[in-house]
Amino acid sequence: xxTSLTIxxxxxxxxxxxGHDPRSVYAETFWLPxxxxxxxxxxxxxxSRFEQxxxxxxxxxxxxxxxxxxxxxxxxxxxxxxxxxxxxxxDLACSDGRGTVAVRQNLPPLPHRHVxxxxxxxxxxxxxxxxxxxxxxPHAEARRRARRMALALLEQGDDFxxxxxxxxxxxxxxxxxxxxxRWAWQRHRDAAAAAGLEPVGGADQDR
Numbered sequence: 001x002x003t004s005l006t007i008x009x010x011x012x013x014x015x016x017x018x019g020h021d022p023r024s025v026y027a028e029t030f031w032l033p034x035x036x037x038x039x040x041x042x043x044x045x046x047x048s049r050f051e052q053x054x055x056x057x058x059x060x061x062x063x064x065x066x067x068x069x070x071x072x073x074x075x076x077x078x079x080x081x082x083x084x085x086x087x088x089x090x091d092l093a094c095s096d097g098r099g100t101v102a103v104r105q106n107l108p109p110l111p112h113r114h115v116x117x118x119x120x121x122x123x124x125x126x127x128x129x130x131x132x133x134x135x136x137x138p139h140a141e142a143r144r145r146a147r148r149m150a151l152a153l154l155e156q157g158d159d160f161x162x163x164x165x166x167x168x169x170x171x172x173x174x175x176x177x178x179x180x181x182r183w184a185w186q187r188h189r190d191a192a193a194a195a196g197l198e199p200v201g202g203a204d205q206d207r
Contacts, residue, residue: 005084007046008056010094010102011171017142019106022047030110030126033118035090039083041068043092046103051149052156054166056100105170106145139176146176150184160185 012019020026022043032040045068049057061080066072070079084101087093095101115126133141146167153163160181167177 003061004099005059005061005080006056006100007049007059008100008102009050009170010104011169012104012106013171013173015104015108016106016171017139017173017176019104019108020141021145022107026129027107030115030118030122030129031107033122034110034114035086035092038068038070038079039086042080042083043087043103043107047105050105050170051152054169139173142172142176143179146172146180147183150180151187154184154188 020031022031022040027040027043035043045064046057046059049059059080061078062072065078065080068080084093084095084103087103088095092107093101093103109130110126115123118126149170150163150167153166154160158166163184164177164181167180168174172180
């Protein structure tokens with residue numbers, strides 16, 4: 001097992017539209033009892049890394065393990081490696097066997113077979129959540145996630161067009177990408193104006 005792994009996003013137009021950010025309340029409430037704390041913690045860590053850097057990231061196994069409070073261990077005994085293997089068993093990651101692992105950026109709705117294994121109160125809560133989600137317009141959750149990501153990219157200095165391209169590369173529908181980039185640009189521009197600063201980009205973003 002290599003001491004460093006290449007982790008790349010695993011885009012999926014369906015899951016990235018109807019799924020859930022691993023840092024969300026949904027993931028913590030319903031996926032946590034299924035995946036376990038270490039696997040979910042790793043997913044959250046990777047989700048933040050993917051937002052900071054488009055494309056693949058290098059993950060030193062021992063260093064990442066220590067940063068997550070899991071001890072400085074590498075090799076097959078590392079909690080990072082075991083967690084990636086567990087994610088693969090849930091179809092949330094896929095390894096090529098040569099040190100590169102694709103990891104989903106969003107969690108799908110918890111499958112019914114796993115919902116049935118939750119404690120009875122959580123099963124009831126999940127049923128209420130599912131009923132409430134049906135009342136939301138399609139793509140509502142994907143739009144919220146894309147807007148958060150777009151705003152974070154603008155705040156770190158990316159321009160409008162790059163933000164839209166990054167969102168598209170992660171699997172969002174083109175309409176969601178454009179909406180999120182425009183929404184984030186407006187808020188970024190308003191904040192810059194309030195601070196007496198010039199926003200990154202140009203006037204042609206007001207389109």
